[in-house]
Amino acid sequence: MTLSKVSLVVASLLVFAACTSQEPTVAPESSAEKPAAEKATVYKIGAIQSLSGDAAGYGDPQAKAMQIAVDEVNAAGGVDGVMLELVAEDSKCDPKTGVTALQKLISVDNVQVVIGGTCSGESLAMAPIANQNKVVLFSASATSPDLTEQGGEFFFRNAPSDTKAGSALAARATAMGLKRMALISENTPFAQGIRNVFKTTYTAGEIVADEVYNTGDADFRSQLTRIKDLAPDGLIVNPQTGASGGLIAKQARELGITVQKFTNETMGGDEGVKSGGLEAMNGIIFHQEVLDDSNVRTKAFVDAYTAKYGERPQYDMYAAGAYDAVKLVVNGIKANGYTGEGIRKYLNEAGTYEGALSTYSFDSFGDSTTDIAPRMIDETGKNVPYQG
Amino acid sequence: MIHNLPQLIVNGLIAASITLLISLGLTMIFGVLGFINFAHAELAMVGAYLFFLIYGVAKIPLVVGLLLAALGVGLLNLIIERFTFRPVRKSTPLVPLIISVGVSFALSSIVQLIFGANAKTVHAETLSRQYSVFGAIITETQLAIIAITIVLVVGLFLFLKYTALGKAMRAVADNAEVAEIVGIDVNRTIAWLFFIGGALAGIAGALVSFERNMYPSMGLPLNIAAFAAVIVGGVGSVPGAVIGSLLNNFAETIIIGINLPVSWCALFSGSPPVTCAVSAGYKSAIAFVIVVLMLLIRPRGILGRSAEEETRS
Numbered sequence: 001m002t003l004s005k006v007s008l009v010v011a012s013l014l015v016f017a018a019c020t021s022q023e024p025t026v027a028p029e030s031s032a033e034k035p036a037a038e039k040a041t042v043y044k045i046g047a048i049q050s051l052s053g054d055a056a057g058y059g060d061p062q063a064k065a066m067q068i069a070v071d072e073v074n075a076a077g078g079v080d081g082v083m084l085e086l087v088a089e090d091s092k093c094d095p096k097t098g099v100t101a102l103q104k105l106i107s108v109d110n111v112q113v114v115i116g117g118t119c120s121g122e123s124l125a126m127a128p129i130a131n132q133n134k135v136v137l138f139s140a141s142a143t144s145p146d147l148t149e150q151g152g153e154f155f156f157r158n159a160p161s162d163t164k165a166g167s168a169l170a171a172r173a174t175a176m177g178l179k180r181m182a183l184i185s186e187n188t189p190f191a192q193g194i195r196n197v198f199k200t201t202y203t204a205g206e207i208v209a210d211e212v213y214n215t216g217d218a219d220f221r222s223q224l225t226r227i228k229d230l231a232p233d234g235l236i237v238n239p240q241t242g243a244s245g246g247l248i249a250k251q252a253r254e255l256g257i258t259v260q261k262f263t264n265e266t267m268g269g270d271e272g273v274k275s276g277g278l279e280a281m282n283g284i285i286f287h288q289e290v291l292d293d294s295n296v297r298t299k300a301f302v303d304a305y306t307a308k309y310g311e312r313p314q315y316d317m318y319a320a321g322a323y324d325a326v327k328l329v330v331n332g333i334k335a336n337g338y339t340g341e342g343i344r345k346y347l348n349e350a351g352t353y354e355g356a357l358s359t360y361s362f363d364s365f366g367d368s369t370t371d372i373a374p375r376m377i378d379e380t381g382k383n384v385p386y387q388g
Numbered sequence: 389m390i391h392n393l394p395q396l397i398v399n400g401l402i403a404a405s406i407t408l409l410i411s412l413g414l415t416m417i418f419g420v421l422g423f424i425n426f427a428h429a430e431l432a433m434v435g436a437y438l439f440f441l442i443y444g445v446a447k448i449p450l451v452v453g454l455l456l457a458a459l460g461v462g463l464l465n466l467i468i469e470r471f472t473f474r475p476v477r478k479s480t481p482l483v484p485l486i487i488s489v490g491v492s493f494a495l496s497s498i499v500q501l502i503f504g505a506n507a508k509t510v511h512a513e514t515l516s517r518q519y520s521v522f523g524a525i526i527t528e529t530q531l532a533i534i535a536i537t538i539v540l541v542v543g544l545f546l547f548l549k550y551t552a553l554g555k556a557m558r559a560v561a562d563n564a565e566v567a568e569i570v571g572i573d574v575n576r577t578i579a580w581l582f583f584i585g586g587a588l589a590g591i592a593g594a595l596v597s598f599e600r601n602m603y604p605s606m607g608l609p610l611n612i613a614a615f616a617a618v619i620v621g622g623v624g625s626v627p628g629a630v631i632g633s634l635l636n637n638f639a640e641t642i643i644i645g646i647n648l649p650v651s652w653c654a655l656f657s658g659s660p661p662v663t664c665a666v667s668a669g670y671k672s673a674i675a676f677v678i679v680v681l682m683l684l685i686r687p688r689g690i691l692g693r694s695a696e697e698e699t700r701s
Contacts (some may be wrong), residue, residue, distance in 0.1 A: 054505075208662055219402075219607075222640070254525065256525050
């Protein structure tokens with residue numbers, strides 16, 4: 001190998017290393033200061049959603065809903081004459097990818113507000129960077145209880161913290177008289193959040209199994225065989241995505257586990273039923289925010305989405321939340337100008353907001369008052385209210 | 389503690405079947421060409437999607453669907469061999485290995501481009517009846533997976549041992565140059581090798597799609613499992629792949645699936661917990677512990693040939 005070849009290889013390795021380096025570098029301070037440039041021609045709204053990978057089922061409808069909101073604002077003349085522009089990035093439900101996307105949006109696009117991330121894991125990773133740069137990070141679907149504290153003052157969300165979903169599961173199991181609960185959770189911040197809340201709030205009996213599996217696992221038979229052996233009277237399937245949760249429900253059913261099953265909101269879409277099958281999914285109970293279609297704002301959003309994309313959004317509550325997020329941010333820009341600080345101030349002081357998701361306000365931690373309701377999958381695979 | 393053992397053995401057999409079908413092609417290609425083909429399990433992924441199209445979307449009968457998936461992936465592997473691995477066959481094994489990494493990325497990206505990143509499923513409504521064997525529950529689908537695997541493995545043994553082409557493959561594996569001198573068409577033999585390895589992986593993928601969800605990225609975990617099985621069994625050895633797949637998968641399912649006496653966990657945590665078991669989070673670590681132990685104790689694997697045997701033959 002000649003010297004020039006060696007140096008070429010070394011150089012390319014260095015370039016590669018530079019490209020893949022994940023150091024959470026802080027964007028230059030200047031970018032945070034200059035934003036509300038005197039003569040803005042366009043207000044950029046950053047968008048970081050899980051657009052590919054297992055969680056694309058949540059992120060894709062969110063991105064579409066945000067585009068609808070942006071189009072509506074622009075059609076009505078923009079924000080005091082300035083048009084909105086959505087700058088979308090894909091986080092793949094992966095913290096590292098999310099951080100890279102956020103750094104790009106802050107340092108290259110100079111955004112003052114980012115709507116995202118879709119998953120709790122990426123949101124937890126991005127929140128410190130958003131806070132350092134005084135950029136508002138607004139998630140419509142990250143529900144981990146950890147975000148309440150760790151989100152910092154620039155993190156907001158209109159999805160409810162899983163403190164609600166986890167303790168609702170515990171209350172449900174208690175009310176049904178279940179004494180031996182088995183729990184199988186994915187190793188992601190979202191699922192672990194629910195797991196931890198359930199473990200601390202369920203006191204009516206024993207948690208006989210508390211299994212954790214890694215994202216990407218496809219064979220759950222060993223754990224389920226062991227769980228069956230422990231004769232639980234309730235099973236909580238707690239995945240990050242409906243696809244893996246459905247698989248667990250299916251394999252549990254095949255192994256003859258017939259006890260009452262519970263899950264989280266990720267199983268409310270089509271994916272859970274598709275991968276689990278009707279038989280395994282029928283009667284599974286979970287909690288989520290529910291859109292009220294009799295509400296005019298909700299109906300207008302759902303109709304606009306259906307008209308544009310030909311179907312009701314999957315995980316409609318996340319999509320409606322993302323739509324609301326854009327509208328709230330626009331209100332913030334109108335009130336205090338296009339700065340992260342101004343938008344943060346507006347959201348903190350906004351009071352009650354009547355949106356497409358529901359009517360809610362933000363507490364001092366940036367958590368919303370959005371509530372959840374019990375749901376179940378019926379024998380036809382539909383997500384219906386649970387009457388219990 | 390072990391009364392659920394029959395179920396765990398059945399679970400292990402199902403997992404081993406899938407790993408085995410992929411590791412066969414992996415080990416055969418190593419045996420003949422001397423490199424680990426990282427694109428091999430991606431062929432199973434392509435097989436799964438092909439089967440999804442043929443059986444799930446076009447509703448062509450199951451057996452025809454399996455055969456078409458095998459044929460399609462076999463042909464794909466033939467093309468991959470012709471245009472990527474054959475031109476570099478004379479270079480060091482590192483070159484085809486790196487190429488195989490590239491091919492694996494290309495395959496999963498192409499599939500993602502066509503089908504999207506979301507999970508896909510095939511539902512085999514015709515194969516859902518359940519049987520109970522010694523207290524273990526097994527579905528018809530799972531029986532079919534195990535039966536098809538046994539038939540294919542036995543068929544492969546007979547093929548390698550008794551047919552002219554099979555003998556030619558073993559000859560090329562032993563010494564390609566000498567094989568060529570005695571009149572074996574090495575290019576043709578290796579092309580067949582890739583076709584057969586690809587077809588086996590294609591069937592594995594189709595069978596996986598009954599059991600699990602399909603993702604464009606599903607190849608990597610399958611490849612890692614097959615790779616571990618091949619190392620444990622002995623790189624290049626077909627019976628070794630069988631033993632490695634069974635050993636790794638039985639170890640995984642049984643270690644994860646058994647409830648240990650609560651007093652054992654009390655040794656670590658002080659107070660006795662409600663139940664005691666090895667967390668499923670360590671599942672993929674189990675196969676790698678076996679791999680590391682094997683590399684320390686017997687680096688050639690259970691049935692692999694040592695370097696001396698290699699030079700002597």
